[in-house]
Amino acid sequence: MSVQNFRDVATTRLRGFDVQAVADVPGMRRATVVLCVLEHDGQPCVIVIKRAYRGRNAGQWGLPGGRVDGDETTVAAGLRELQEELGLDASPAEVLGRLDDFPAASGFAITPIVVALDNPGALSPNHEVHQVHFVALDRLAADEVPYWADQPDGTRLLQMRLGDGMTIHAPTGAMLLQFRDVVLLGQATRVADLLQPVWTHR
DSSP: OOHHHHHHHHHHHTTTTTOOOOOTTTOOOOEEEEEEEEEEEEEEEEEEEEEEETTTTTOOOEEEEEEOTTTOOOHHHHHHHHHHHOOOOOGGGGGGEOOOEEETTTTTEEEEEEESSSOOOOOOOTTTTEEEEEEEHOOOOOOOTTEEEEESSSOEEEEEEETEEEEEEHHHHHHHHHIIIIISSSOOOOTTOOOGGGGGOO
């Protein structure tokens, strides 16, 4: 699959996806993350970052993105954060669609948007980013990537097992799972109720 092939498939599937939004409630904050697809080493990949070991979400796996400021739209916030964190310029025309809002235990309603870039240029991570990882779409779509760990209380914890030392939980893991299922596999999946580990609650 090329980035153009991905764009064609993703656009069709996202247009047909019935997005579920989180309504505004007192005290809730808004954020946007970007599922950014580009070519790396000859194959389409989605960018996953490890946050710097200081500040909010220190050392955690994440997607480029952050808080919606003032009267920004969710798309404008996501594209601004993509540029600030990774130096990647994307226009609203390169946004293929969005997935469900995710109600994070930290008090944020997170809107994931999907972007595909043909000629992104060199990345320039800022101080908020410790590492940048390119996850091949073929790998993300593999059967063994989503793993459900049974918990003592009978619940199940999602673990997106993307590689050695790269196991990602909700919220980021949940949004990657929905991206995988809806966009890559064409399967309707809801993730808002997935268990979020305690270290993600801040």
